[in-house]
Amino acid sequence: MGAFAALHVGLRHPGMASALVLAGCGSGAPKGDRESFARDSEARARQFLEEGSPVVAQAMGRIPTRITLKRKDPRGWDEHVRQLGEHDARGSALTMRNYQAKRPSLYDIEETIRRLDVPVLVAVGDDDTPCLEASFWLKRTLPKAGLWVCPNTGHCMNLEEPAAFNTALEDFFVAAEAGRWPPR
Secondary structure, eight states: OOOHHHHHHHHHOOGOOOOOOSSSSOOSSGGGGHHHHHHHHHHHHHHHHHHHHHHHHHHHHHHHHHHHHHHOOOHHHHHHHHHHHTTTTHHHHIIIIIIITTOOGGGGEEEEEEHHOEEEEEEEETHHHHHHHHHHHHHHSSSTEEEEEEEEEEEHHHHHHHHHHHHHHHHHHHHHHTOOOOOO
């Protein structure tokens, strides 16, 4: 949800950011996925309310795009799941129901995205299957986008590969600040 929010900050308040990082952006974006994505988000909202955050956190930690963290860093995965389990269940349910499930597809706002005139780094793990297609599309659609794909990595790339992630972001921010992040 963070990358989608970052994109919207750039779209709605273009003077507020000189560069954007969209890491793991685009789950639920493909047209064919919209209905099931909204249904799954609503089901997750109900699960937060009925079972609580600790139970949902355990389930979310085991989905294919997040289990890669457990394979790489079991202690880090435990901490991630524990922290997710501390989220307020009602707040998480409302976020799933009213933000995640109802947000537009990236493809529905294509013309607005095409006008975004700031450097953008689109970052995605190659095991973050729900975000791959949208990441490639964002690279082609945003006028000043670069694409960084982190190998053997899921949705939590900043936790799975912190050194590589931080290096990619540092390189991007240095280039953007120096005016060396060219448009296509």
